[in-house]
Amino acid sequence: xxxxFRWFGSNDPVKLSYIKQAGATGIVTALHQTxxxxxxxxxxxxxxxxxxxxxGLEWSFIESIPIHENxxxxxxxxxxxxxxxxxxxxxVAKCGVKNVCYNFMPVLDWTRTHLHWKLNNGATALRxxxxxxxxxxxxxxxxxxxxxxxxxxILEKAHERFSLMTSFEKxxxxxxxxxxxxxxxxxxxxxxxxxxxxxxxxxxxxDVKSNLSYFLNEIIPLAEALGIKMAxxxxxxxxxxxxxxxxxxxxxxxxxxxxxxxxPSNGITFCTGSLGANPDNDLPKMIRKxxxxxxxxxxxxxxxxxxxxxxxDNHLEGSSNMYxxxxxxxxxxxxxxxxxxxxxxHGHQMLNDLDTVSTYAGYTAIGRLKGLAELRGxxxxxxxxxxx
Numbered sequence: 001x002x003x004x005f006r007w008f009g010s011n012d013p014v015k016l017s018y019i020k021q022a023g024a025t026g027i028v029t030a031l032h033q034t035x036x037x038x039x040x041x042x043x044x045x046x047x048x049x050x051x052x053x054x055x056g057l058e059w060s061f062i063e064s065i066p067i068h069e070n071x072x073x074x075x076x077x078x079x080x081x082x083x084x085x086x087x088x089x090x091x092v093a094k095c096g097v098k099n100v101c102y103n104f105m106p107v108l109d110w111t112r113t114h115l116h117w118k119l120n121n122g123a124t125a126l127r128x129x130x131x132x133x134x135x136x137x138x139x140x141x142x143x144x145x146x147x148x149x150x151x152x153x154i155l156e157k158a159h160e161r162f163s164l165m166t167s168f169e170k171x172x173x174x175x176x177x178x179x180x181x182x183x184x185x186x187x188x189x190x191x192x193x194x195x196x197x198x199x200x201x202x203x204x205x206x207d208v209k210s211n212l213s214y215f216l217n218e219i220i221p222l223a224e225a226l227g228i229k230m231a232x233x234x235x236x237x238x239x240x241x242x243x244x245x246x247x248x249x250x251x252x253x254x255x256x257x258x259x260x261x262x263x264p265s266n267g268i269t270f271c272t273g274s275l276g277a278n279p280d281n282d283l284p285k286m287i288r289k290x291x292x293x294x295x296x297x298x299x300x301x302x303x304x305x306x307x308x309x310x311x312x313d314n315h316l317e318g319s320s321n322m323y324x325x326x327x328x329x330x331x332x333x334x335x336x337x338x339x340x341x342x343x344x345x346h347g348h349q350m351l352n353d354l355d356t357v358s359t360y361a362g363y364t365a366i367g368r369l370k371g372l373a374e375l376r377g378x379x380x381x382x383x384x385x386x387x388x
Contacts, residue, residue: 026060037068115361297342344371
């Protein structure tokens with residue numbers, strides 16, 4: 001596997017030189033300063049690319065060129081936003097960057113209820129707590145129809161938990177859901193957020209899938225002509241939250257995705273954490289099934305709980321068998337005669353990084369370094385056992 005690392009640009013406390021020391025050779029980044037839906041200009045793309053290459057690294061994957069909400073809704077100026085997206089693809093191709101990760105999650109990207117959940121060893125992890133999510137929906141932003149989305153048991157626990165929460169705990173939960181995401185706006189208020197959610201009130205899963213299919217049929221022919229690989233990231237968590245229809249959660253959803261348009265450019269970012277949070281997903285089987293469509297790997301592990309909660313575990317622990325996952329990856333790499341780019345995802349905050357408050361949650365240096373080292377050792381052992 002080609003080892004890469006996520007980098008959030010010149011303001012990221014995890015510097016490119018640190019990533020190089022960690023042993024990764026590829027960088028995964030985006031133009032975070034460009035507003036969502038606007039065209040990525042060549043000058044800025046080349047500036048980021050040159051900065052990366054001066055450190056002896058390469059820009060392996062764009063993560064991501066965000067898809068404007070109007071495209072997901074297929075409303076308003078969505079046609080112009082699609083044209084902007086096409087121009088961005090043309091511009092990144094001119095600059096020699098030809099791998100693009102993206103997602104089609106309504107309103108928010110990945111969502112957690114805890115950004116610094118303390119583990120038994122003193123490190124902290126990202127966590128999604130089903131009861132806290134019910135608290136957020138029921139009492140923080142006060143959405144309708146929560147009784148149709150949560151069991152009676154979860155709602156009773158949410159009511160009890162909210163009654164005991166301090167003002168600080170309520171604010172922490174709000175901040176975790178609304179402000180914990182890299183690349184999102186910092187001033188997303190509850191009224192604005194509720195208005196954004198309300199746009200999806202009358203939309204079904206099939207409606208959103210239809211809009212994704214429309215988008216892909218518009219941009220994939222161009223991507224193929226440009227030699228660009230598009231790789232969709234699964235929804236995280238792989239469940240509907242806040243009444244929003246999430247559509248890339250399972251094997252059948254990926255079947256739909258690859259069926260929307262037949263092209264080598266229409267592919268998948270196989271995130272073992274996102275897909276692994278759905279206990280019905282057989283990850284090694286899915287890797288082998290979609291072997292020709294996987295363009296990018298996010299490797300991490302989650303520990304699933306009975307009520308649908310989960311937390312980010314050590315990369316080699318948790319509910320997914322990382323040995324079987326990497327073994328499946330090595331099998332398809334050998335069959336396809338390629339090295340798939342992978343990045344260690346969502347490391348723990350630990351050691352000296354516990355004193356660092358300016359990094360994005362899940363993206364501190366030491367936790368991801370630990371994950372990369374573990375995955376590197378696992379891959380080496382598997383490769384040696386296979387005679388590779």
